[in-house]
Amino acid sequence: MEHIEFEYPNAQRRITNRAHVGVVGSGDMEVLFEPSERAGAHVSIATSVNGFRGAWQAVFDRFFSKFDGSVRIQVNDAGATPGSVLLRLEQAVEALGQ
Amino acid sequence: MIETIEINVIPAFVNRGSFIELNGRERAQALFDKGSWRELVGPFDRIESPWLPMQGVAPQFDDGCIVIKGRITGKPAVAISLEGAFQGGSIGEVSGAKMVAALDLATIDSRDGKPTAAILLLETGGVRLQEANLGLAAIAEVIASILELRQYAPVITVIAGTVGCFGGMALAAGVSSYVVMTREARLGLNGPEVIEQESGKDEFDASDRALIWSIHGGEQRVGMGLADDLVEDSVDGIASAVQHFVTAGKPTQHRSEQVELYRRRIASLDASSQIDPLALREQWKGFNSKGRTR
Amino acid sequence: MSEHVGLRGNAWFQALTGQDEASKEDPASVLTAEVMIGDERALFLCVIPNPGSRFPCVRDGQVGLEEGYTLAHRVREALNADKDKPKSQKRPIIAIIDVKSQAYGRREETAGLFLAAAASSDAYASARMAGHPVISFVVGHALSGGFLTHGYQANRILALDDAGVTIHAMHKEAAAKITRRSVDDLERLGERILPMSYNVQDYAKLGLLRQLLHVESLIEPNQSEVDEAKNAIIAAIVDARKGPPDLGVRRQSPAAQKSRKAGIAARALMEHEWKKV
Numbered sequence: 001m002e003h004i005e006f007e008y009p010n011a012q013r014r015i016t017n018r019a020h021v022g023v024v025g026s027g028d029m030e031v032l033f034e035p036s037e038r039a040g041a042h043v044s045i046a047t048s049v050n051g052f053r054g055a056w057q058a059v060f061d062r063f064f065s066k067f068d069g070s071v072r073i074q075v076n077d078a079g080a081t082p083g084s085v086l087l088r089l090e091q092a093v094e095a096l097g098q
Numbered sequence: 099m100i101e102t103i104e105i106n107v108i109p110a111f112v113n114r115g116s117f118i119e120l121n122g123r124e125r126a127q128a129l130f131d132k133g134s135w136r137e138l139v140g141p142f143d144r145i146e147s148p149w150l151p152m153q154g155v156a157p158q159f160d161d162g163c164i165v166i167k168g169r170i171t172g173k174p175a176v177a178i179s180l181e182g183a184f185q186g187g188s189i190g191e192v193s194g195a196k197m198v199a200a201l202d203l204a205t206i207d208s209r210d211g212k213p214t215a216a217i218l219l220l221e222t223g224g225v226r227l228q229e230a231n232l233g234l235a236a237i238a239e240v241i242a243s244i245l246e247l248r249q250y251a252p253v254i255t256v257i258a259g260t261v262g263c264f265g266g267m268a269l270a271a272g273v274s275s276y277v278v279m280t281r282e283a284r285l286g287l288n289g290p291e292v293i294e295q296e297s298g299k300d301e302f303d304a305s306d307r308a309l310i311w312s313i314h315g316g317e318q319r320v321g322m323g324l325a326d327d328l329v330e331d332s333v334d335g336i337a338s339a340v341q342h343f344v345t346a347g348k349p350t351q352h353r354s355e356q357v358e359l360y361r362r363r364i365a366s367l368d369a370s371s372q373i374d375p376l377a378l379r380e381q382w383k384g385f386n387s388k389g390r391t392r
Numbered sequence: 393m394s395e396h397v398g399l400r401g402n403a404w405f406q407a408l409t410g411q412d413e414a415s416k417e418d419p420a421s422v423l424t425a426e427v428m429i430g431d432e433r434a435l436f437l438c439v440i441p442n443p444g445s446r447f448p449c450v451r452d453g454q455v456g457l458e459e460g461y462t463l464a465h466r467v468r469e470a471l472n473a474d475k476d477k478p479k480s481q482k483r484p485i486i487a488i489i490d491v492k493s494q495a496y497g498r499r500e501e502t503a504g505l506f507l508a509a510a511a512s513s514d515a516y517a518s519a520r521m522a523g524h525p526v527i528s529f530v531v532g533h534a535l536s537g538g539f540l541t542h543g544y545q546a547n548r549i550l551a552l553d554d555a556g557v558t559i560h561a562m563h564k565e566a567a568a569k570i571t572r573r574s575v576d577d578l579e580r581l582g583e584r585i586l587p588m589s590y591n592v593q594d595y596a597k598l599g600l601l602r603q604l605l606h607v608e609s610l611i612e613p614n615q616s617e618v619d620e621a622k623n624a625i626i627a628a629i630v631d632a633r634k635g636p637p638d639l640g641v642r643r644q645s646p647a648a649q650k651s652r653k654a655g656i657a658a659r660a661l662m663e664h665e666w667k668k669v
Contacts, residue, residue: 001151001154001155001156018142020140020142020159023122023158023181023183023184024156024158024183024184025183025184029156030141030158030159032141032142032159034142046151046156046157047156048154048155048156076146076156076157076159077156078155078156136669138662138665138666138669139658139661139662139665143661145654145658145661148653148654149585149587149588152584152585153581153585161658165662167666167669168669191587191652191655192654194655195656195658195659196658196659196662198659199658199659199663200662200666203662203663203666225536225561225562227561227562227570227571227588228585228588229587230560230561230562230567230587230588231559231560231561231587231588231589231600232587232651232652232655233561233587234536234539234540234544234561235544236655237540238513238540238544238545238639239639239642241514241517241540241545242517242545242639245514245517245518245521246521246638265536265537266537266540266561268506268509268510269506269509269537269540269541271506271510272507272509272510272511272513272514273510273514285506286501286505286506287500287501287505287506287537288494288496288501288505288537291570292496293497293498293501295566295569295570296496296566297449297496297497301449301496301497301498302498302501313498313501313502314501319504322504324506324507353507354507354510354513354514355511355514356511357465357468357511357515358465360461360507360508360511361462361465363503364457364458367457367499369446369447369448369499370446372498372499372502373499373502373503375502378502378503
């Protein structure tokens, strides 16, 4: 079990909605998006698959290169692929509507 | 104002209105009058299992149990839905506690003059083995709480598939006021794998799908009088069945109270060889049975 | 898996009631007796192995179709007989428990074993809800569906403090196979994860037990142990009568407040949010 955290201080745009997407099935994940109380965006991941910090970093770097929002993101993961992770994040943004 | 949105991730072109394709949250939401419902102790409250991370298993923010309160055909109701894709819908300390608490609160409201039906969406293998004794204890408490509530308002179990309802939670189905199943759904105390494991392949070949459905499947269970309603896998069909039973209210007698009827049925079973399921359906139709069977 | 499963139940039932045979109308696997405990009559029930059962999958003491419906029948008989009596006179119902598990059989599944289990659970709970003190005394194994059927609806649960006593969701060998671990691995997990432990002293830390009783003898209790058990059961009866007829007490002990923190928090939050809808 690993806990991974990232900070994206340049994500400044104010967000007021929240969203939840996904189910923690095998090979899947769930994610919460909430307005952040502090400046920037803050990501916290709990994953049952160890050793992929680099892959998570790459996915979130890519995500925040397109999404500017001061959000708190929290993930529970049971082995989603980077492609699935990105899809879930995009679904969350769609649900957020902001 | 913070707005929460859950999205249905199934693209419209494959959405035939299938209930089975919905996740646990969507299934519960689909049962309620539009705009009348709210989720309680949901994922944003983050009450997770304390035991799963200790074993390297990823938890879920709602611990796999979704509680939605609102109105069905204008009547107060609560739906308690198990997410079959998370740990097989199994009961842990937190998911069990949420189910028990929601049932107890419905009982308190019902006693206070506001009858509140409970709909249990059971996709579950029973106890979560990673929480063993707390899961088992929770199931005993779920059974107790159903028995309290059903005195005042109907407790409607819906089993749609694909996980089905097995293990200790099959007793929850057994003490419910009504049980609604699809053809795809299955209901039994022991699943085929554990029977094969404990009693051998001759006793139960877990790879024989026809055998499995002939014993545990929705059509057989309803045909046996062990469940009340066989419905097509559609959101409208299942929502409609639930509305029907919410409106019907308490049954005249609960299935799990019909001890004399079932003692007679079991006494006349020929146990000298395996029992033909279809023949048993016919045999039991011959017995005087109270309660509804469609 | 202890080879003594079922023998302790028989021995303790006999020691507490003086009887060791089922009624003529009942299957040989379900012992029932109405005898005095303290100064009142109580109904004692026990499920034991019946090697001669016409159902092959219950011959080692598993709880099957006949067992479930017989338990339900006998408990409801007592419930009906006392239905007009004041609460203080409703007879205690004492479940002596040493059950391997539920029956794992095709006949059982075909004929709806889940409902037999539900019917028995319903009967015990209905008796409790009507005001009968329902006491469970675990003297051997209390596992999964067997325990849900026979004993887990009790007001108060007592257990012997002994390595031969196991309360759990699935017996070790089956749990090992289905989780693809070794039995050793499972036992080690149980040392770290309290609810997974097979040790009854760890079970006691969950806050669900009223009392653990110490015994010296492996199967046959001596007279002082029987007297101690009787006194413990009588005290449990008195305590059960004092409290409400629901299972709330299982969340309230100091041990439960510690071991069931997350569940207790979920319940408190549910109560808080329910009122707002």
